[in-house]
Amino acid sequence: MDLKKIIKDAVRDDRAILGYDKTMKELKTKKPKMIIHANNLPKEKLENITHNSKLLGVDVKEYPDDNVNLGLFCGKPFSVSVLAIKGSEK
Numbered sequence: 024m025d026l027k028k029i030i031k032d033a034v035r036d037d038r039a040i041l042g043y044d045k046t047m048k049e050l051k052t053k054k055p056k057m058i059i060h061a062n063n064l065p066k067e068k069l070e071n072i073t074h075n076s077k078l079l080g081v082d083v084k085e086y087p088d089d090n091v092n093l094g095l096f097c098g099k100p101f102s103v104s105v106l107a108i109k110g111s112e113k
Contacts, residue, residue, distance in 0.1 A: 025095070026084055030059060033108040034097050040107040041097065043068055050075045055107040058083045062092035064104050072105065 033039040038056075040049050048054050050072070058076055060069060062085055076083045086093050094103040 038109040041104045046105045046107040049107045056110040057108045058103045061093045063089045
């Protein structure tokens with residue numbers, strides 16, 4: 024599935040968790056469906072997210088643009104470096 028469609032659907036359905044801190048909290052307390060990061064995420068943060076995601080078996084994808092454009096794509100007036108997509112709550 025197209026990454027942009029996944030992001031749009033998650034934001035529309037209120038299943039997107041925006042921001043590094045909130046994404047890390049989601050990784051530690053629940054199991055998100057997927058993590059998407061901007062291509063200019065600092066290396067230390069990327070390594071931390073990648074490590075925690077591997078422990079849970081969560082996919083990590085790179086958005087092909089920077090954090091400012093990821094924020095705009097999510098419809099937000101601020102930059103977004105990382106977002107987690109919640110799994111279906113059934």
